[in-house]
Amino acid sequence: MDKTLPLTPPAPPTPSRWARLRESDLWHSFCAHPSAIFAAVLLALVALSAFLAPLITPQNPYDLAALELWNSEIPPIWQADGQWPYLLGTDTQGRDILSAVLYGSRISLIIGFASVLLALAVGLSLGLVAGYFGGWIDNVIMRVGDVLLSMPFILIAILITAIATASLPTGLKDVLAAPILIFAIAVPSWVQYARTVRASAMVEAKKEYVQAAKLIRVRSWRVMLHHILPNCLTPILVAATLNFGLAILSEATLSFLGVGMPPDQPSLGTLIRIGNQYLFSGLWWIVVFPSIQLCLIVLSVNMIGDWLRDALNPKLR
Amino acid sequence: MIAFLLKRTANAAFVMLAVALLAFVIFRFFGDPVEMMVNEQATLQDRIDLRERLGLNDGFVTQYTRFVTNAVQGDFGISYRNQQDVMVLIKERFPATFELVLVATVISLVVGIPAGVITAVYRDSRLANMLQLGSIIGVSLPSFVVGILLILAFSVSLGWLPAFGRGDTVDIGWWSTGLLTASGRAALVLPAISLSTFQVTLVMRLVRAEMLETLRADYIKFARARGVPTARVQWRHALRNCLMPVITLTGMQIGNLIAFALVTETVFQWPGMGMLFIQAVTFVDLPVMAAYLLIVSFIFVALNTLVDITYAWVDPRLRDDSARGNG
Numbered sequence: 203m204d205k206t207l208p209l210t211p212p213a214p215p216t217p218s219r220w221a222r223l224r225e226s227d228l229w230h231s232f233c234a235h236p237s238a239i240f241a242a243v244l245l246a247l248v249a250l251s252a253f254l255a256p257l258i259t260p261q262n263p264y265d266l267a268a269l270e271l272w273n274s275e276i277p278p279i280w281q282a283d284g285q286w287p288y289l290l291g292t293d294t295q296g297r298d299i300l301s302a303v304l305y306g307s308r309i310s311l312i313i314g315f316a317s318v319l320l321a322l323a324v325g326l327s328l329g330l331v332a333g334y335f336g337g338w339i340d341n342v343i344m345r346v347g348d349v350l351l352s353m354p355f356i357l358i359a360i361l362i363t364a365i366a367t368a369s370l371p372t373g374l375k376d377v378l379a380a381p382i383l384i385f386a387i388a389v390p391s392w393v394q395y396a397r398t399v400r401a402s403a404m405v406e407a408k409k410e411y412v413q414a415a416k417l418i419r420v421r422s423w424r425v426m427l428h429h430i431l432p433n434c435l436t437p438i439l440v441a442a443t444l445n446f447g448l449a450i451l452s453e454a455t456l457s458f459l460g461v462g463m464p465p466d467q468p469s470l471g472t473l474i475r476i477g478n479q480y481l482f483s484g485l486w487w488i489v490v491f492p493s494i495q496l497c498l499i500v501l502s503v504n505m506i507g508d509w510l511r512d513a514l515n516p517k518l519r
Numbered sequence: 520m521i522a523f524l525l526k527r528t529a530n531a532a533f534v535m536l537a538v539a540l541l542a543f544v545i546f547r548f549f550g551d552p553v554e555m556m557v558n559e560q561a562t563l564q565d566r567i568d569l570r571e572r573l574g575l576n577d578g579f580v581t582q583y584t585r586f587v588t589n590a591v592q593g594d595f596g597i598s599y600r601n602q603q604d605v606m607v608l609i610k611e612r613f614p615a616t617f618e619l620v621l622v623a624t625v626i627s628l629v630v631g632i633p634a635g636v637i638t639a640v641y642r643d644s645r646l647a648n649m650l651q652l653g654s655i656i657g658v659s660l661p662s663f664v665v666g667i668l669l670i671l672a673f674s675v676s677l678g679w680l681p682a683f684g685r686g687d688t689v690d691i692g693w694w695s696t697g698l699l700t701a702s703g704r705a706a707l708v709l710p711a712i713s714l715s716t717f718q719v720t721l722v723m724r725l726v727r728a729e730m731l732e733t734l735r736a737d738y739i740k741f742a743r744a745r746g747v748p749t750a751r752v753q754w755r756h757a758l759r760n761c762l763m764p765v766i767t768l769t770g771m772q773i774g775n776l777i778a779f780a781l782v783t784e785t786v787f788q789w790p791g792m793g794m795l796f797i798q799a800v801t802f803v804d805l806p807v808m809a810a811y812l813l814i815v816s817f818i819f820v821a822l823n824t825l826v827d828i829t830y831a832w833v834d835p836r837l838r839d840d841s842a843r844g845n846g
Binding site: 500 | 533660675682
């Protein structure tokens, strides 16, 4: 059913046409893949519950006044000592786990999304500039990229957060924790986008229509944005989806290691870090539920990414 | 070939110099080394003397050159936190990390290769689909979550395996190994499994893709036509041709595993380099951070370069045009 139409037309299409094609073609493929539908529904539910958290959770986990110490260490509701409304139990300070998980998911999703956006913005513009102009600027950008890729991803992110937090005054640390994380995750990930865009920009820049556009004095940024960029969006989209999962994982890892979100505004990683301390005291629910939520988010994002990669790959049709 | 060799080596050297510059900047400009080293009672004159003695008044290039020269000789300075030689600290911790990474790599090959072959050979069977689903779950599970769940299951609930530490170790020269004692081996099981989860799925996916391609080749059809048993064709003739990329991947991933071991080491309180690094991060112990960054990047870059060179040696098409005549 979706095997007959070519995905992208041979000539560089206008954005609106591209968008229309993508919609119809992808939609068919989407309907044919139950795993993609499952993942999309799961992700939508997680995102919805995370952003509606203030409306649906029994308490605000950040509001210290709402925490009651005598409500601490309650197990999940299906166990003998479980109590309404603490569906998934409470931690040692009387914080409702379900509320903490939903608020934490919100932080994790926002940081993951923002870092992908930042990496995209930096990677696309640097890649376009490098591929279009070439010469020394290309050399500088790509060499910086080489150096970044020659260090393990997680190491760069840890170093950036560690140095940023160490050089900030105490008051600013917690306020800036999220922006620092976004930056730290974006720095090692822009290179991939830049390389992809650079490769197609180099090919396109030699073509006659670009030469013609130059002759009639279309501005360089206009040629780059309107003619070259749309030609390389497909691989970028796939990479960005898979990197969204990776960004959420990285944020969780950093927070788990103690260089991420502080305990008073916990992301899922921070919650797992906190719960990890009670591993041996039988309070398993403090660590297990944030872990499950984190896995569900990353799993659904990866499943969508995998499906997208296959659906957009012309060789696999 | 020689031209290619020189070019790749020069490239690696450039990258390492850039990483060294980064490490140097971290070491030198975030926090004042003098303030970190003197005690509260030091007079202004003491500080000025120390500054002069450490050579912090020299020019940027002189200091950077000295930093690189020292690093090449294995001198990364003195740890701010416990006043010990950084290289001694790292040398103490290196065997623990190395053994963890080694065992995790072995697990990833022993589990990943058969799983990959099965998913390729029995495509669309129930077992293959289960393994495929397992692989995408494996990619999505953060390694620290795997570690925590393993501890919950096998240490807290069942009490079969230790949850932290390295067990008893035996010293062979400066190398302390946990592989020779029963408690050392027991302590290694859970951390190695948790570190290898991601790697297993990576190997499995690669083997599957390679096998699917190889099974379509003519020599496979010919082997079957000749009457070679199917299993023998699949596991010997076909699999052998898929192993080269697996070896490459394993080689290139060792650097990543060493870096990721720091997460596993934190979960299991494993006394390796990664724990040292995380502790250094908590205490802003800059010389240790700089040394760890340099050493891990060096292993990473060296392995990548080695893999590239091996590939060019095996396959002359990958060499540069200029080097083609010599191949």
